[in-house]
Amino acid sequence: MSHSNSTNWKTLDKDLGRLSTLEYATAYVSRPFIAPAISLIFLIVAGLCGALLFGGGNTNYIVVAAAIFGGYMAINIGANDVANNMGPAVGANALSMAGAVVIAAIFESAGALLAGGDVVSTISKGIIDPAGIEESHVFIWAMMAALISSAIWVNLATWIGAPVSTTHSVVGGVMGAGIAAAGLAAVNWSTMGTIAASWIISPLLGGVIAAGFLALIKAKITYTEDKIGNARRWVPILIAIMAGAFGAYLAMKGLKKIFKIDLQTALIIGLVSGVVTYFISKPIIRRQSAGLENRNKSVKTLFGIPLIFSAALLSFAHGANDVANAVGPLAAIVHAAEFGAFSAKVAIPFWVMVIGAFGISFGLFLFGPKLIRMVGSQITKLNPMRAYCVALSAAITVIIASWLGLPVSSTHIAVGAVFGVGFFREWHAERRKRLNLSSGKTSKTVAPEERARRKLVRRSHFMTIIAAWVITVPAAALLSAVIFLGLSSVLL
Numbered sequence: 001m002s003h004s005n006s007t008n009w010k011t012l013d014k015d016l017g018r019l020s021t022l023e024y025a026t027a028y029v030s031r032p033f034i035a036p037a038i039s040l041i042f043l044i045v046a047g048l049c050g051a052l053l054f055g056g057g058n059t060n061y062i063v064v065a066a067a068i069f070g071g072y073m074a075i076n077i078g079a080n081d082v083a084n085n086m087g088p089a090v091g092a093n094a095l096s097m098a099g100a101v102v103i104a105a106i107f108e109s110a111g112a113l114l115a116g117g118d119v120v121s122t123i124s125k126g127i128i129d130p131a132g133i134e135e136s137h138v139f140i141w142a143m144m145a146a147l148i149s150s151a152i153w154v155n156l157a158t159w160i161g162a163p164v165s166t167t168h169s170v171v172g173g174v175m176g177a178g179i180a181a182a183g184l185a186a187v188n189w190s191t192m193g194t195i196a197a198s199w200i201i202s203p204l205l206g207g208v209i210a211a212g213f214l215a216l217i218k219a220k221i222t223y224t225e226d227k228i229g230n231a232r233r234w235v236p237i238l239i240a241i242m243a244g245a246f247g248a249y250l251a252m253k254g255l256k257k258i259f260k261i262d263l264q265t266a267l268i269i270g271l272v273s274g275v276v277t278y279f280i281s282k283p284i285i286r287r288q289s290a291g292l293e294n295r296n297k298s299v300k301t302l303f304g305i306p307l308i309f310s311a312a313l314l315s316f317a318h319g320a321n322d323v324a325n326a327v328g329p330l331a332a333i334v335h336a337a338e339f340g341a342f343s344a345k346v347a348i349p350f351w352v353m354v355i356g357a358f359g360i361s362f363g364l365f366l367f368g369p370k371l372i373r374m375v376g377s378q379i380t381k382l383n384p385m386r387a388y389c390v391a392l393s394a395a396i397t398v399i400i401a402s403w404l405g406l407p408v409s410s411t412h413i414a415v416g417a418v419f420g421v422g423f424f425r426e427w428h429a430e431r432r433k434r435l436n437l438s439s440g441k442t443s444k445t446v447a448p449e450e451r452a453r454r455k456l457v458r459r460s461h462f463m464t465i466i467a468a469w470v471i472t473v474p475a476a477a478l479l480s481a482v483i484f485l486g487l488s489s490v491l492l
Helices: 002-053 057-080 083-091 097-115 136-160 166-182 189-222 227-254 263-289 296-301 304-339 350-367 369-378 384-404 410-438 448-453 459-491
Strands: 119-121 345-347
Touching: 002 057, 002 350, 057 136, 057 166, 057 304, 057 350, 057 369, 083 097, 083 304, 083 369, 083 384, 083 410, 097 304, 097 350, 097 369, 136 166, 136 304, 136 459, 166 189, 166 304, 166 459, 189 227, 189 296, 189 384, 189 410, 189 459, 227 263, 227 296, 227 304, 227 384, 296 384, 304 350, 304 384, 304 410, 369 410, 384 410, 410 459
Parallel strands: none
Antiparallel strands: 119 345
C-alpha cells in the first residue's frame, strides 16, 4: 500500500513538474505580448472615452479614431521622452528601474493634470496658418495625419533605441500635413527656422552647462585635499541652484493656470526657493557627511537624494509642458468636430488631458526601461555627481530658452547634457595624462585601437541619436503628407 502511494506521489510530482514547466514556458513566450495587449486595452478605453464624452453628434467616429491615435501618441511619449528625466538617476544607481518608473508615472501625470496648459496652440506653435486650410474637414484630416505620423515616428525611434523629441515629431507631422493640404505657402517658415535653430542650440547649451558644473565639482570638491570639508561647503550651494532653477521653471510653467507670471517674478520666486533650500540643506549635508572617509566615493553619496528630487521635478515639468504638445492635434480635432470650425488656440477638454497623462504612464511602465537604460548608462558612464550636473543643466537650459523665446526640446537638452558630461570627462582625462607626462610621470602606452575602445562616450550611440534628431522633422513630415493624401483619397 505504502509502495503504491509513494509511486502515485512520484507520478503526481512528475505531472505537477510538467505543468509548472509548461506554465513557465507559457509565461516566457507570452511576455513579449503582454505590453502590446495592455496597450491595446488602453487604446480601446481611449476610444470609448471619445465616444462617450464627446458631444458633437454625427462626427463622433472621427473623434473616436483621434482619441485612439492620441492615446497611441501618449504611450510613445512615455516610452521615449520620459527616459531623459529618469535615465541619469537610474544610470547613477540613485534610483532602481522600478522606483524610477513609479516616480515618473506619478509626477508626469501630476504635471499633466495639475499644471498642463488648458489652452494649447493646436497648430503647434503657429507652424500652419489656419486660413490656408479653409474647410474644417480638411483641417481635421490634416491634424489626424499629423497625430498618426508623429506617433509612428516616435515608436520607430524607440524601437531603434534613439531618444527623439516628440515635440519636433508633432511639428514635422503638422508641417507635412499642412503642405499636403494647402501647399508650401501654408507653412510659417520663420517659425520653422526658429525651431530648426533650437535643434542645435538646445543640446549645445545643455552640454556646455552640464560640463561647466562638472568642472566646478571637480575643481572645488573631487580634486582637493579636504574633499568632505569642501563638499559640506559646495553641495548645499549646488542643491540651492537646483531648487532655484526648478522654483523659477515651475513658477513659469506650473502656475500659469492660476495666474500669469512674468520672467522677472519667476526669477524672484526661484531666488527665494534657492536661499530657503540652502539653509535647509546645509545642516542635512553636514549630518550626512559626518564620519565619511575623505574620498570621492563618499562624496557621491551626498548627491543621491537631491538627484531623486531632481528626477521627480523634471518629470513634473515635462508632464506640464509636453503633454499639451502631444494632445494638441487631438484637441484641435475635437474642437473642429464639435464646432465645425477651427481656431489657432483651443481649450483642451479634461478627458483629452487624462488620455495624455495615463497614456504616458502606460508607455513608461510597459516600454520605458529600454530608453532609460540607453540615456542612463549606454551613452556614457554616469555617477551621482555627473547625473546631478545633467539634471541641473536641463532645468537651467529650459529657463534660459524660455527667456530667449526659443522652442526647445527637453529631449535634446537632457541628452545633450549627457554628451556634454561624457565629452568633458574625455577631455579632462586627456589633459591629466598630458600634465602627468609633462611633469615626468610615466604612464603605460596604449595602442590606438584600445584608446578608441576606451572612449568615454560611445560613438555609435552618439551618431545614431544625432542622425535621428536630424531626420525627425523631415521624416515625420513626409510620413504625415503620405498619410494625409491617403486619407484624402479615401475619405474626402
